[in-house]
Amino acid sequence: MCGIVAAVAGRDVVPLLLEGLRRLEYRGYDSAGVAVIVDGKLQRLRSAGRVAELTAATAQNKLTGNTGIAHTRWATHGAPSEKNAHPHISGGIAVVHNGIIENHDAIRLKLQAAGYQFTSDTDTEVIAHLIHRHMQTAADIFAATCAAVGELQGAFAIAVATEAEAGRVVVARRGAPLLLGIGDGEMFAASDASALLQVTRRMIYLEEGDVVDLHRERYEVRDAAGKKVERPIHLSELTADAVDLGPYRHYMQKEIFEQPGALANTLEMVVNAQSLSPQLFGVDAAKTLAEIDSVLILACGTSYHAGVVARYWIEAIAGLPCIVEIASEYRYRASVPNPRALVVTISQSGETADTIAALNFAKELGHRHCLSICNVPESALVRLSDLRFLTRAGPEIGVASTKAFTTQLAALVLLTLVLAKLRGRLTAANEQELIQALRHLPAALSHVLQVEAQIKEWAKKFAAHDHALFLGRGIHYPIAMEGALKLKEISYIHAEAYPAGELKHGPLALVDKEMPVVAIAPNDALLEKLKSNMQEVHARGGQLYVLADRDARLVSSAGVEVIKLPDHAGILSPILHTLPLQLLAYHAALVRGNDVDKPRNLAKSVTVE
């Protein structure tokens, strides 16, 4: 995952920036860079390699300076190149950036028309030129950055330095983490507290839309509306080797809120792409993916639910038959192998014993094509598969899987689209539209997280019950399954999910005023059907909790509480609808006083049968 470190001090900041990058190494990266201001001139060094190589280069070049920004970049496929490594420069302005700029194409065209020349394939370079352009009219780099940020769409964090104003760094955050480190006569910023523990424990966690002007002795925070605001200073108690909890109480909460960034990292390779390439899944993927005639997905737990969602996408969009099996069942079942099927294993850890055994079993049966979607690069499952897609969720500590699930879904959308394209089922126009939707996804997730306050109210009510039902239809049925699993895992409330049409075939007998029923009600072709199912619940006194889309014509009434998600996502809707369900489970577990990150009897990685 990409990392940012920035510093303004009276001493040489180069060693501090490099040590900060070194402490972010655990997040994964493949290129690194630093820019400092030396005697009123910007100097930049970048390396398509490790931080150690960058450090050697700074020593060789005797790089020193009192103001600087640095970055680790996790490029995805193909060789990570120096030209794409950050910082990116325009005139004397340098920028580092995490996240996705959705409208970078449109801004690039405008800037090119104004004469700006681009030297990289990144959306970050667009930011550098845009700030440079605003500098022509703005009073200073702070004003220019505020103006540029106002034009950017997407989820991102940036740090900016300019040779015209040494002793000053401007940072901004929207949808990607960023914090300040308050030193003694020196100021810092980073994407993760662990990068700054070497210099200070006094941290400020920035809020959505904040832009900050950092000087050695002072700083000024402007909120999303441009108003000057104070943000509280936290004293970090983090030890250098722990994964930072930041402003959160639990890892699960942190990981829920990390999802915009995790999805941005996972989708990084499509952000700048004009088209989707089979190489996303490995160098030889094009040949294999063109050859297959069906898909067999094997997984456990939450990863299995990701597989069930994918089945709807793969059959509807790519037109390929798709079977999804629980790995622990498949490995003992006498099934009929199809050597032309693509066997997809999905796993957060890549170490789940049943999933590994199922993959080995599939191979023994004669399956030849294996793809693994996994969050851990060196894991057993990845090593066993010819094709792979690594999700970029970063370490997931909470036992209940959250960001691993939504990044798996992102990976599975990409797989679906690549399969559809190889089969001539994706027009160029559709492809562009979907790439744009993927670019918008991190920002859409940030918007959806804003329903937390409303979900907390639901959670108080759920915590008082011992049972709950979750209803969904079509592709949102597996999201209902995932919502029920989350609630069970950490709140210990017995929860079951049903495709809403099945209600009348049994579970309706359970419905009375003691039974909370969650209905996932996106504005899709099945909404009218779902409304009748909700009516069946309402008529029996069941308490309905409805997650609807912004423009759904559903309103709260006696016995029916509706939360409208503030964004739309078309075929990506299941990803958006997952977040409120994660929050519901989290807050219900909190109300019940449970150990959210370590629920009883459960393990993060189940490496035994």
Ligand code: G6P
């Ligand atoms: C355990 C975890 C779940 C996870 C499942 C599969 O049960 O508690 O959160 O979904 O294993 O794990 P995997 O690492 O294969 O995704």
